[in-house]
Amino acid sequence: MNEPIKLLQQYINEANNIVFFGGAGVSTESGLPDYRSAEGVYTTMENENIDPKKLMSKRFMMEKPEVFFSHRFQAETPLKPKPNAAHQYLAALEKSGKSIQIITQNVDGLHYKAGSTNVVELHGNHRRFYCMTCGTEYAYETIHRDEQNIPRCPLDNGIVRADVILFGENLKPENLVKSKQLISAADLLIIAGTSLTVNPAKNLINQFKGNKVVVINKSALEMNLTADLFIKDAVGTTFSQLTI
Numbered sequence: 001m002n003e004p005i006k007l008l009q010q011y012i013n014e015a016n017n018i019v020f021f022g023g024a025g026v027s028t029e030s031g032l033p034d035y036r037s038a039e040g041v042y043t044t045m046e047n048e049n050i051d052p053k054k055l056m057s058k059r060f061m062m063e064k065p066e067v068f069f070s071h072r073f074q075a076e077t078p079l080k081p082k083p084n085a086a087h088q089y090l091a092a093l094e095k096s097g098k099s100i101q102i103i104t105q106n107v108d109g110l111h112y113k114a115g116s117t118n119v120v121e122l123h124g125n126h127r128r129f130y131c132m133t134c135g136t137e138y139a140y141e142t143i144h145r146d147e148q149n150i151p152r153c154p155l156d157n158g159i160v161r162a163d164v165i166l167f168g169e170n171l172k173p174e175n176l177v178k179s180k181q182l183i184s185a186a187d188l189l190i191i192a193g194t195s196l197t198v199n200p201a202k203n204l205i206n207q208f209k210g211n212k213v214v215v216i217n218k219s220a221l222e223m224n225l226t227a228d229l230f231i232k233d234a235v236g237t238t239f240s241q242l243t244i
């Protein structure tokens with residue numbers, strides 16, 4: 001165990017109340033692309049002269065649902081990624097009785113899949129679907145699509161969409177309130193796989209009043225934050241070296 005990992009292990013062992021704040025980098029080792037790196041989802045779209053802010057917006061979904069749902073990033077394709085060492089470690093830590101709360105910007109549901117139960121999914125979950133007209137929930141496998149490939153509710157023909165936050169939509173207030181409470185009550189904050197480029201992530205992080213801040217990310221943060229420990233490495237690789 002090298003020094004930074006030893007220190008992280010010590011912080012975790014000593015903490016009473018951990019918050020893990022994760023971004024896209026937590027899932028890249030599960031084979032999911034991030035958004036802003038060279039192979040990122042947004043970068044790929046921009047290379048194809050598509051503006052992700054336009055295509056992945058609620059407005060576009062309502063105006064041109066046949067195009068919205070035909071795009072490969074909007075087709076809600078059920079990827080079958082597996083939790084990696086980071087998801088697994090956090091789930092095992094919770095199981096061991098440690099107070100650990102996860103706040104994630106990812107929509108892949110991998111923390112639940114790994115077995116964590118204390119999870120706030122800030123941007124929703126792309127495996128949950130609901131009818132925009134009547135609210136009925138659908139499992140991906142049972143979704144009926146019309147001749148234009150638009151997912152439709154058999155009850156009222158409403159559009160069935162993923163429960164994720166699109167551009168032009170606000171995060172759910174209850175998730176923001178809960179995240180603020182969790183972060184302000186934590187004594188160890190681990191920020192992983194995110195550069196904290198966008199709000200409200202920055203605002204949430206500023207709620208921290210605890211003891212230690214650890215950042216695990218391949219690049220520096222885009223906010224002014226003094227970390228007690230900065231591990232410039234992949235998130236799964238880092239957690240694979242820890243013990244419960």
Ligand SMILES: [Zn+2]
Nearest residue numbers: 131134153158
């Ligand atoms: Zn419906």
